[in-house]
Amino acid sequence: MLDLRAHFSRFLGAEPGRLHVAAHSHHPWPDATREAQLAAWDDAARLQDGKWDRVLGPVWQAAQRHVARHLRLPDPATLCFAPNTQEFVVRILSALPRHRRPRVLTTDGEFHSLSRQLARLEEEGIVSVTRIPSEPGPDCLPRLVEAARRGFDLVWTSEVFFHTGFAQEGLADLAAAAGEAVVVIDGYHAFLARPVDLSAIADRVFYLAGGYKYAMAGEGACFLHAPPGWLPRPRATGWYAGFGALAEGGAGVGYATDGWRFMGSTFDPSGLYRLNAAMDWLAGLGIGAAAIHAHSHALQARFVAGLAGPPLYPDRLVVPLDEPRRGNFLAFDLEDAEAWQQRLAAARIVADRRGRRLRLGFGLYHTARDVEELLARLPNI
Numbered sequence: 528m529l530d531l532r533a534h535f536s537r538f539l540g541a542e543p544g545r546l547h548v549a550a551h552s553h554h555p556w557p558d559a560t561r562e563a564q565l566a567a568w569d570d571a572a573r574l575q576d577g578k579w580d581r582v583l584g585p586v587w588q589a590a591q592r593h594v595a596r597h598l599r600l601p602d603p604a605t606l607c608f609a610p611n612t613q614e615f616v617v618r619i620l621s622a623l624p625r626h627r628r629p630r631v632l633t634t635d636g637e638f639h640s641l642s643r644q645l646a647r648l649e650e651e652g653i654v655s656v657t658r659i660p661s662e663p664g665p666d667c668l669p670r671l672v673e674a675a676r677r678g679f680d681l682v683w684t685s686e687v688f689f690h691t692g693f694a695q696e697g698l699a700d701l702a703a704a705a706g707e708a709v710v711v712i713d714g715y716h717a718f719l720a721r722p723v724d725l726s727a728i729a730d731r732v733f734y735l736a737g738g739y740k741y742a743m744a745g746e747g748a749c750f751l752h753a754p755p756g757w758l759p760r761p762r763a764t765g766w767y768a769g770f771g772a773l774a775e776g777g778a779g780v781g782y783a784t785d786g787w788r789f790m791g792s793t794f795d796p797s798g799l800y801r802l803n804a805a806m807d808w809l810a811g812l813g814i815g816a817a818a819i820h821a822h823s824h825a826l827q828a829r830f831v832a833g834l835a836g837p838p839l840y841p842d843r844l845v846v847p848l849d850e851p852r853r854g855n856f857l858a859f860d861l862e863d864a865e866a867w868q869q870r871l872a873a874a875r876i877v878a879d880r881r882g883r884r885l886r887l888g889f890g891l892y893h894t895a896r897d898v899e900e901l902l903a904r905l906p907n908i
Contacts, residue, residue: 632679
């Protein structure tokens with residue numbers, strides 16, 4: 528089992544005694560990202576207006592290469608970055624047909640960036656939405672595949688559901704069943720939490736995620752893989768999306784033909800600096816998504832084996848431990864989840880909650896000793 532605590536000294540040392548088990552929510556940043564944050568500031572001071580040549584050149588291209596490598600994308604140029612995934616949600620939705628109500632197929636387990644936006648558009652009668660139950664997890668993808676054959680404009684699902692931790696496998700089947708529909712995979716709880724290989728469907732599906740969780744880069748480093756030829760001219764668009772447009776000076780609004788067509792406008796680039804630093808750090812250690820996933824699952828197994836009392840009984844797990852299709856956090860279904868989260872906080876244990884689901888997750892900053900400490904504190908709560 529890995530012991531990388533020394534590489535997280537700034538976060539772990541900021542409040543000694545705090546036990547953070549919410550890697551799936553806000554993963555601590557490795558120390559290497561602090562130097563990257565300072566480098567972003569120093570580049571701004573040194574280059575001033577000229578900093579954008581560096582940000583949108585070497586810094587941007589390095590981030591594209593890092594993400595493409597971890598997703599096994601054939602062309603890094605299909606990747607675009609934004610401060611948050613909400614920007615991509617809006618741009619994708621803005622590209623749907625407008626001569627009729629677009630038909631959207633999704634699940635009832637999508638994160639708020641999509642679910643809230645769709646609900647608001649439904650209120651206005653702008654879109655028609657079909658939602659497939661995300662639970663039980665093993666049934667969701669087969670239901671999506673069956674439904675997708677009925678014909679939709681947009682099919683959107685998570686790779687790992689944020690409220691259960693169930694990981695969907697076989698998404699190529701969904702892409703094949705979707706016909707002419709745009710297919711979007713929300714990979715935020717999968718990217719660098721478990722191996723992702725998009726090589727076989729890179730020309731067919733959109734994929735979005737970011738650096739806030741297992742990529743350990745913090746805010747402002749979200750990305751979208753946009754397959755060539757799909758949604759070439761989103762109506763919600765920033766002026767950066769015209770960079771490299773072939774129709775420069777021609778009629779109409781020009782767009783880049785690669786991932787840049789989904790660009791916004793001026794942004795804080797420090798997240799990209801941190802993302803590159805975190806990815807360089809992982810590469811230097813020879814650590815990839817498979818190792819991160821194995822480390823987290825080993826800690827999960829150790830934790831569940833040691834549970835001996837309320838409220839965290841193994842039979843309260845939404846996704847049982849013997850289910851290999853699981854992300855890097857455990858979700859316990861509890862009627863009084865909010866109260867238990869507060870009790871954990873009083874014991875200086877940071878967990879989080881989604882409704883009645885209390886979530887605990889482990890990352891590279893944890894060791895077996897952290898699990899033992901967590902188990903030791905629980906009986907006194």
